[in-house]
Amino acid sequence: xVGREWxxxxxxxxxxxxxxxxxxxxxxxxxxxxxxTTLIEQGVASVSSEELASMVGVSSAKLRKDLSYLGSYGVxxxxxxxxxLSYQISLALGxxxxxxxxxxGMGNLGRALAAYNGFASRGVEVMALLDHHPSVxxxxxxxxxxxxxxxxxxxxxxxxxxIALLATPARSTQEVADAVVAAGITAILxxxxxxxxxxxxxxxxNVDLATEVQIxxxxxxxxxxxxxxxxxxxxxxxx
Amino acid sequence: xVGREWxxxxxxxxxxxxxxxxxxxxxxxxxxxxxxTTLIEQGVASVSSEELASMVGVSSAKLRKDLSYLGSYGVxxxxxxxxxLSYQISLALGxxxxxxxxxxGMGNLGRALAAYNGFASRGVEVMALLDHHPSVxxxxxxxxxxxxxxxxxxxxxxxxxxIALLATPARSTQEVADAVVAAGITAILxxxxxxxxxxxxxxxxNVDLATEVQIxxxxxxxxxxxxxxxxxxxxxxxx
DNA sequence: GTGACTTTGTGCATTCGTTCACAAGGAAGG
DNA sequence: CCTTCCTTGTGAACGAATGCACAAAGTCAC
Numbered sequence: 001x002v003g004r005e006w007x008x009x010x011x012x013x014x015x016x017x018x019x020x021x022x023x024x025x026x027x028x029x030x031x032x033x034x035x036x037t038t039l040i041e042q043g044v045a046s047v048s049s050e051e052l053a054s055m056v057g058v059s060s061a062k063l064r065k066d067l068s069y070l071g072s073y074g075v076x077x078x079x080x081x082x083x084x085l086s087y088q089i090s091l092a093l094g095x096x097x098x099x100x101x102x103x104x105g106m107g108n109l110g111r112a113l114a115a116y117n118g119f120a121s122r123g124v125e126v127m128a129l130l131d132h133h134p135s136v137x138x139x140x141x142x143x144x145x146x147x148x149x150x151x152x153x154x155x156x157x158x159x160x161x162x163i164a165l166l167a168t169p170a171r172s173t174q175e176v177a178d179a180v181v182a183a184g185i186t187a188i189l190x191x192x193x194x195x196x197x198x199x200x201x202x203x204x205x206n207v208d209l210a211t212e213v214q215i216x217x218x219x220x221x222x223x224x225x226x227x228x229x230x231x232x233x234x235x236x237x238x239x
Numbered sequence: 240x241v242g243r244e245w246x247x248x249x250x251x252x253x254x255x256x257x258x259x260x261x262x263x264x265x266x267x268x269x270x271x272x273x274x275x276t277t278l279i280e281q282g283v284a285s286v287s288s289e290e291l292a293s294m295v296g297v298s299s300a301k302l303r304k305d306l307s308y309l310g311s312y313g314v315x316x317x318x319x320x321x322x323x324l325s326y327q328i329s330l331a332l333g334x335x336x337x338x339x340x341x342x343x344g345m346g347n348l349g350r351a352l353a354a355y356n357g358f359a360s361r362g363v364e365v366m367a368l369l370d371h372h373p374s375v376x377x378x379x380x381x382x383x384x385x386x387x388x389x390x391x392x393x394x395x396x397x398x399x400x401x402i403a404l405l406a407t408p409a410r411s412t413q414e415v416a417d418a419v420v421a422a423g424i425t426a427i428l429x430x431x432x433x434x435x436x437x438x439x440x441x442x443x444x445n446v447d448l449a450t451e452v453q454i455x456x457x458x459x460x461x462x463x464x465x466x467x468x469x470x471x472x473x474x475x476x477x478x
Numbered sequence: 479g480t481g482a483c484t485t486t487g488t489g490c491a492t493t494c495g496t497t498c499a500c501a502a503g504g505a506a507g508g
Numbered sequence: 509c510c511t512t513c514c515t516t517g518t519g520a521a522c523g524a525a526t527g528c529a530c531a532a533a534g535t536c537a538c
Contacts, residue, residue, distance in 0.1 A: 024525060026457055030450040034432060048485065057434050060485095061527060068487055076486040076533045093453055094460030101452065112351035113448065118409075118432050122449045123456065163455050170357075186462075187455040193273060193357050195296050203458050205451055209352065210361045211269040212444055213340065214332055216402050216426040217362065218265050219442050221333030223425075263495060287515065299515095300497060307517055315503045315516040 021092065025066045029089050030122075031056045032063070036086040037121075048079035095123035102128040102161045102185075104176055105168035106136045106146055109191055113165055114142040127159045128152075149176070153183040163187040170194040177204075260331065264305045268328050269361075270295045271302070275325040276360075287318035334362035341367040341400045341424075343415055344407035345375045345385055348430055352404055354381040366398045367391075388415070392422040402426040409433040416443075 021029075035055040039047055049067075053060040067073065067085070070092050074080045090096055101124055103113050114129055129141055132149040139146050147155065155161065164180045166173055166188060173192040180188060187203045190196055193211075198204055260268075274294040278286055288306075292299040306312065306324070309331050313319045329335055340363055342352050353368055368380055371388040378385050386394065394400065403419045405412055405427060412431040419427060426442045429435055432450075437443055 022525070027450075027454055029457075030447070030453040031434065033453075034447075034450075035434075038433075050485085055434065057436075059527070061529095062525090064485090064487065065526080072487070074486050075535085077484045077535050079485070093457045095453065095456065099452070099456045099459075108351040108354040112347040115347040116448060118447075118449045119452070122453065124449060124452050162459055163452060165452075187459050189451055189455060194277075195270065195274075195294065197296075203455060205455060207446060207448075207451055208269070208273075208357075209355060209446075210357045210363060211266075211273075212428055212446060213338070213358070213363050213402060213404075214269040214272075214334065214361065215266055216428060216442060216444060217334065217338045218268075218332045220338075220401055220426050261495070289515085298497075300499095301495090303515090303517065304496080311517070313516050314505085316505055316514045318515070 021069045025069055026093075028056070028058065028062075028066055029093055032066070033086060033089045033093070033095075033122075036082055036089070039082045040086060044082055046079050047082055047085075049074070052080070090123070093123075098123055098125050099163060100125055100127040100159055100161050101163045101165060102126075102130055102152070102156065103165045103167060104130045104149060104152075104180065105166060106131040106133075106139075106141060107167060107169070110165075110167035111141055113167055113191075114144065124163075127161060128155050130155075149179070152179060156183045156185055161185055163189065165189045165191065166196075167191045260308045264308055265332075267295070267297065267301075267305055268332055271305070272325060272328045272332070272334075272361075275321055275328070278321045279325060283321055285318050286321055286324075288313070291319070329362070332362075337362055337364050338402060339364055339366040339398055339400050340402040340404060341365075341369060341391070341395065342404045342406060343369045343388060343391075343419065344405060345370040345372075345378075345380060346406060346408070349404075349406035350380055352406055352430075353383065363402075366400060367394050369394075388418070391418060395422045395424055400424055402428065404428045404430065405435075406430045 032052065035052055036047075038055075039052075049060040049064045053063040056063075064074075067080075070088055073085050073088050101119075103110050103126060106114070106129060110129070110131070114126060119126060126142075126144065129144050129146045130149045130152060131137060131146050136146050137148050161183075162185065164185045164187070166176060166180070168176050170192045173190065173194050174196050177188060177190070177196040177198060181198055181202055186201060188196070188198065188205070190204055190206045191208070193208050195206065196204060271291065274291055275286075277294075278291075288299040288303045292302040295302075303313075306319075309327055312324050312327050340358075342349050342365060345353070345368060349368070349370070353365060358365060365381075365383065368383050368385045369388045369391060370376060370385050375385050376387050400422075401424065403424045403426070405415055405419070407415050409431045410433075412429065412433050413435050416427060416429070416435040416437060420437055420441055425440060427435070427437065427444070429443055429445045430447070432447050434445065435443060
């Protein structure tokens with residue numbers, strides 16, 4: 001039933017509608033893609049689920065299940081064709097086109113993001129650097145000129161910016177986010193340590209450096225506690 | 240039953256053993272803590288689960304369940320005491336002490352991390368900046384002197400470094416990770432776009448900027464596809 | 479061709495996480 | 509002291525994600 005419809009779309013063109021890929025799977029696809037890119041560079045033509053899974057540190061069953069949501073691109077008894085699988089994942093993720101992004105906030109983090117060279121090779125192009133501070137506007141960073149934040153609406157329209165990276169101070173971030181949304185951008189990657197309010201239909205992901213460290217700290221402490229427990233239990237027996 | 244035992248431990252001392260807090264909950268605790276800190280700054284003394292939940296963008300039921308893993312710190316009919324809850328979360332996360340971290344790799348990202356001022360207020364102190372490139376060693380960044388990566392074992396020992404942040408180029412990251420582990424550090428926050436192999440017992444979290452953007456791109460594309468479907472379906476009817 | 483061998487794809491069971499809905503507990507006012 | 513009101517804390521239902529185990533489907537050697 002759905003199968004036939006799907007095939008039709010497939011034959012007709014590009015926009016192959018895949019049924020709801022689970023979120024957990026989506027978040028792993030970029031890692032698989034990264035590993036496959038490495039294999040391509042090494043000239044490896046074929047890979048088994050076991051090998052690929054160990055490269056990214058997941059179980060082979062999980063990997064196979066993840067890939068099965070995209071379709072059946074493996075060959076039983078052999079494995080996956082590296083090039084083809086890489087292409088299919090790119091397709092699923094929507095990376096056969098380039099995504100234009102803008103970085104807002106040219107502090108230390110904004111500069112680092114601007115200079116980050118992991119974007120270009122992975123379907124993402126930095127198309128604008130924005131700040132509202134006059135002393136930064138007009139300066140060159142990583143080959144781009146910093147432009148006034150107030151120009152975002154025009155810039156977003158002209159260059160087709162689809163995603164904004166916010167590397168602004170916490171206190172002004174909500175305001176910036178509002179302006180970004182008003183400029184018609186519907187996807188935000190927020191690096192500020194604050195959670196922002198956006199209208200429905202706008203996507204936000206947060207990356208908070210301190211949060212990550214705190215999660216590590218928690219587990220470290222758990223472990224310390226665990227090894228202290230033997231001694232602790234003993235101590236409690238004594239009055 | 241458990242209550243009594245728990246109380247005993249509480250009375251005796253500090254190391255209150257909390258039963259397995261779920262991972263999903265742990266990853267949200269830092270956000271609750273952040274919101275509570277904001278409330279403290281604003282002089283708010285008490286908060287309901289509804290209010291706090293909306294601040295961090297989760298449902299109030301989820302918030303209450305999360306907090307219930309730490310214990311019963313709310314007052315029915317009233318809400319939570321902001322100071323006390325903040326303290327309890329800090330305690331649970333192990334943030335009543337300061338965690339010494341080292342940053343390895345003084346490229347753009349490493350510098351940005353070194354200058355990041357969100358750490359100090361959240362129980363994390365940057366105690367060492369390391370690089371192996373002679374031209375960077377000895378320079379000052381954010382008030383610290385960059386030291387040779389080769390000195391890590393001594394530095395880690397002397398300063399009690401518990402966590403390492405890796406901001407190194409992808410190709411040298413595995414090697415660096417090996418050295419970090421050899422220096423006795425058992426928690427790593429990896430910013431390099433590569434997955435690293437570590438011995439059991441060593442904790443790794445990955446933060447990959449391009450991955451985050453790709454996940455956003457996926458959802459953007461899904462949405463574009465969705466709205467194109469009406470037109471697409473129509474187009475398919477025509478020959 | 480045919481049989482032995484390898485590795486995928488997936489149904490099923492299980493574990494983990496979220497949501498619902500309400501009883502329990504406490505405050506506040508008369 | 510008693511009643512009313514509000515919000516927590518949590519069992520129970522649900523849903524998502526993971527892990528297991530094996531049939532299905534292919535390759536390759538002969």
